[in-house]
Amino acid sequence: QTQTETTTTNNYDDSKKFVSSVAPQIEIKDIISNEERINDALEMSAKETIRNDGNKWISCGIDLQEALTKWTSKEDRNRGKDDGEDRNAGRKIDIIWSMKPTDLEFLLVNQWATEQTRSFTFFNDKLKIAKNLKVIINRIVKEYGGTGMNLSLLKLYGLHVYYNEMIVYEMSIPFRGLYVFREVLQSKLPMNAVEVGLIKLSVPAFIEFKKREPPFLLKVDSKASYNNKFGNFKHSDIIGKEYGSRIPSHNQKAYMYLLYPTPELWTMVLPHRTQILYMPDIAFITTVLDLKPGSIVLESGTGSGSFSHSIARTIAPHGHLYTYEFHEERAKLARQEFSDHGLGNIISIECRDVCKNGFSIENRVNAVFLDLPAPWEAIASAKAAFKQNQIGKICCFSPCLEQVQRTCVVLNEAGFSEIQMFECLVRTHDVHTIPVYTISDVVAKLKAQQAKKRKRVSEDEDREMEPEQSKQGEKSDPPNLYVSRTTRETKGHTSYLTFATFSPVSNEELNAS
Amino acid sequence: METQFAERPLSLTEHQGQSQQEVGEDSHIICPDQFVLLKMPSGNVKAVRLKKDTQVSLGKFGNFDTNSIIGHPYGYSYEIYEGTKAKIIKNVAFVDVDDTEANNKDIVDDPAKQNLSHEEIERMKQEGVGGQEIIKKVVEGHSTFNKKTEYSKAKYIKRKEAKFSKVFTPVKPTLYSVWSYVYSNRPEKIRDLRIDTLSQILTLANVHANAKYIVVDDVRGMLISGVMERLGGYGFVLGIHEHETPNYDIIKYMNFTKKITDSLKTLSWIQVFKDDNEQDFLYKDESKLEEKDLEYYLRKKMRYERLNDAREALWQGEFDGLLVASQYQPKSILEALLPYVAGSRPIVIYSIHKEVLVDAFTYLRMSKQCINPEITESWLRNYQVLPGRTHPEMTISGGGGYILHAKRIINNDDPGYAGPSVETVKRQIDKSSSSQDQMMTDAIE
Numbered sequence: 001q002t003q004t005e006t007t008t009t010n011n012y013d014d015s016k017k018f019v020s021s022v023a024p025q026i027e028i029k030d031i032i033s034n035e036e037r038i039n040d041a042l043e044m045s046a047k048e049t050i051r052n053d054g055n056k057w058i059s060c061g062i063d064l065q066e067a068l069t070k071w072t073s074k075e076d077r078n079r080g081k082d083d084g085e086d087r088n089a090g091r092k093i094d095i096i097w098s099m100k101p102t103d104l105e106f107l108l109v110n111q112w113a114t115e116q117t118r119s120f121t122f123f124n125d126k127l128k129i130a131k132n133l134k135v136i137i138n139r140i141v142k143e144y145g146g147t148g149m150n151l152s153l154l155k156l157y158g159l160h161v162y163y164n165e166m167i168v169y170e171m172s173i174p175f176r177g178l179y180v181f182r183e184v185l186q187s188k189l190p191m192n193a194v195e196v197g198l199i200k201l202s203v204p205a206f207i208e209f210k211k212r213e214p215p216f217l218l219k220v221d222s223k224a225s226y227n228n229k230f231g232n233f234k235h236s237d238i239i240g241k242e243y244g245s246r247i248p249s250h251n252q253k254a255y256m257y258l259l260y261p262t263p264e265l266w267t268m269v270l271p272h273r274t275q276i277l278y279m280p281d282i283a284f285i286t287t288v289l290d291l292k293p294g295s296i297v298l299e300s301g302t303g304s305g306s307f308s309h310s311i312a313r314t315i316a317p318h319g320h321l322y323t324y325e326f327h328e329e330r331a332k333l334a335r336q337e338f339s340d341h342g343l344g345n346i347i348s349i350e351c352r353d354v355c356k357n358g359f360s361i362e363n364r365v366n367a368v369f370l371d372l373p374a375p376w377e378a379i380a381s382a383k384a385a386f387k388q389n390q391i392g393k394i395c396c397f398s399p400c401l402e403q404v405q406r407t408c409v410v411l412n413e414a415g416f417s418e419i420q421m422f423e424c425l426v427r428t429h430d431v432h433t434i435p436v437y438t439i440s441d442v443v444a445k446l447k448a449q450q451a452k453k454r455k456r457v458s459e460d461e462d463r464e465m466e467p468e469q470s471k472q473g474e475k476s477d478p479p480n481l482y483v484s485r486t487t488r489e490t491k492g493h494t495s496y497l498t499f500a501t502f503s504p505v506s507n508e509e510l511n512a513s
Numbered sequence: 514m515e516t517q518f519a520e521r522p523l524s525l526t527e528h529q530g531q532s533q534q535e536v537g538e539d540s541h542i543i544c545p546d547q548f549v550l551l552k553m554p555s556g557n558v559k560a561v562r563l564k565k566d567t568q569v570s571l572g573k574f575g576n577f578d579t580n581s582i583i584g585h586p587y588g589y590s591y592e593i594y595e596g597t598k599a600k601i602i603k604n605v606a607f608v609d610v611d612d613t614e615a616n617n618k619d620i621v622d623d624p625a626k627q628n629l630s631h632e633e634i635e636r637m638k639q640e641g642v643g644g645q646e647i648i649k650k651v652v653e654g655h656s657t658f659n660k661k662t663e664y665s666k667a668k669y670i671k672r673k674e675a676k677f678s679k680v681f682t683p684v685k686p687t688l689y690s691v692w693s694y695v696y697s698n699r700p701e702k703i704r705d706l707r708i709d710t711l712s713q714i715l716t717l718a719n720v721h722a723n724a725k726y727i728v729v730d731d732v733r734g735m736l737i738s739g740v741m742e743r744l745g746g747y748g749f750v751l752g753i754h755e756h757e758t759p760n761y762d763i764i765k766y767m768n769f770t771k772k773i774t775d776s777l778k779t780l781s782w783i784q785v786f787k788d789d790n791e792q793d794f795l796y797k798d799e800s801k802l803e804e805k806d807l808e809y810y811l812r813k814k815m816r817y818e819r820l821n822d823a824r825e826a827l828w829q830g831e832f833d834g835l836l837v838a839s840q841y842q843p844k845s846i847l848e849a850l851l852p853y854v855a856g857s858r859p860i861v862i863y864s865i866h867k868e869v870l871v872d873a874f875t876y877l878r879m880s881k882q883c884i885n886p887e888i889t890e891s892w893l894r895n896y897q898v899l900p901g902r903t904h905p906e907m908t909i910s911g912g913g914g915y916i917l918h919a920k921r922i923i924n925n926d927d928p929g930y931a932g933p934s935v936e937t938v939k940r941q942i943d944k945s946s947s948s949q950d951q952m953m954t955d956a957i958e
Binding site for chain 1: 541542586587588589601689708709711713715716717719721722723739742743855857867871872878884886887888891892893894896900915921922923
């Protein structure tokens, strides 16, 4: 059994129940969701082996120590490595345990996603699973390639849990050198919604792990608990606490913070069905489209609903958002989310292909936001959706310049004015303390080194001189400087923002037409 | 999460009847006694409080009667003709330019090429010839105009338009247009706060209706105007300032309704702190006062009650956010105001100087009252998008300032907390610098 998780797995018991209910042909011995348990399960179990029989999962007991030494290589064991680094490069496997094989390998890989990778976490994780399975299968081939075993029958499975979605992948090697990686199962995890809270995990200084975990969404259930590599957190400890509180783990060694839900946090944790909009673009578009309480807004496509949540927050209490999404499944998911979050009154979502069939409203809105592959196809209909007797603002969001150019031509022909195009990016400055040594410090250090060398050559002679020399070699504490620096990599592009103004139809024009 | 958004949930059909204007009195019509921004062909913007039955001077572009624009919706451009009349013309974005055989190899720079003399142009202006006409004559008078490339021609016409055209566009004051007006004239007034940075401050602080915010605005009211606009009159904003009366002169350009201006409470720094020496207001029996004394007394009473109301509001705490754009040391501002911010609510501080925020960042980290402090910087570039001539603008803003944002946390004294004390952490920082282990500083939360 090969298993991979992301940080969004939060309910161990539910996962196990679910997989058995959804895929009864897969007999799961155990789904393991954190390191402690992995160790426990593996060390405890005897060398029991359940033969692989067609589609059955297998689980084997292993001798952990031996496995670690025999099968893991130095580069594989990078648990202590910062997940924020080298995220996209190479083969990033956290731990590989494997068993002394009889027929098949047993390997476990544990993965975590960080804030920076949120935007492509899903696809990157899928890629990682594929890479890891490939590594595993290569090892098997290497070890058993010449022994007459029919490796074309070998199948390895990867389990991908992403928020409330579960996907099973299969890797096989029908011919030497040909890897077949495919999705064999996809389904939803049942969620018991009681209360929604956004939670942030943090680690105190004395624990080895220094990086923060990114925020994640937890659906609070009074009977449940949440496990991760830092510890076990009871949901019941959370209920009734103020936002901003620190919640310690069961063994008091770790803690997390309860965060008040905002659209910006939601943007960071929401399940991506599409590429989403991030805070800098959301903020700028909100201002240029003149959104405020009472604004009536048109949006298409809804996508994953990132911007929709921000718009709803800004136009409340008496504004309204009409949003259109042409993908039925996404529209359904978005509608459910809006309802779950109490936004059902402010947002109306319709599943519709607006480029083919136009919008279903006219003479209604103050602002239009188009995030479509071909926004020019929707401009005529968008124009009709504006309140015709007053100015309005439109924004077209496109990643490519060719789209922007075509959009501008159509906007111009349609009579929009003040056409402007921007790009907006944000970068972070990290703050540190650094010591600032002087040249005198360097000279003193060199002198001390020389003194040490001389001491080794003729120890008796220098013994009396020693205390003085070491005093000279001692450097005083250097002054510390609080500094800031930029990061090595930063976002280079999100999309081009094209804005234009809709002018009210004048009486002359009305009379003329 | 109960819907804190919809105070009055409206059905889809109800929305059809309501416009922004009816609900929030936000006017899309040019009204008298309101500010309007007038954009001139040169690109410059003039801010005017529009009065009925008068004229507005646009300098060399001429004057126009205010009555000719009052009552019209925003979105039209006007051309001045026959003295001071103004008529609506179409607002055109750009003209498509087809490529021709012409290139600029035969063009020689020589002022003699213009046959139309300066005097003749002046005469046409006096006669009240329309700006478009003048430009046409100027183009005709240019001896080698046809030899220019189409692009050069378009540029030439645009330059002449900037000089001779008598077209102006009334622009509706919004946060963006008012910011643009202030920033292009006197950026120092708003400490170089650029619009993308301002937008991010408002979004990071999650400014929305039915909430309450504390704002320290030393940018003439640019920031607090944004907050007031996003509150829409629901909830309130408390502005803390250093003068007798706050210097928020940018607010007037926004044409806020009474509902919105009523949502602004203000306090001076000296009033923020409880002073043992201060005396309570002496309430008198109003029926016993004479008329002139009564008027004075009522004014003083209203001032006192308003001040008291603002102070009580502050001391009650549990604010939904703290926004700062000030020249004063952030640490001191935070020490005074952080206790009034509710748990997990945002603190957002703006400065044009990064070093000021680096100091504030380290203070926040040490104070253990906030998590996830982050310093960000925004970059904004606009493009010229024209057929065959699309490229970024040649000159853009050099910087829009920096933002420090963090979230307030509570329960620091929780006995369950097993981490090191502030002193220990400080010692660790100082020690770590000598061992060149910078990772330790990252661990401080």
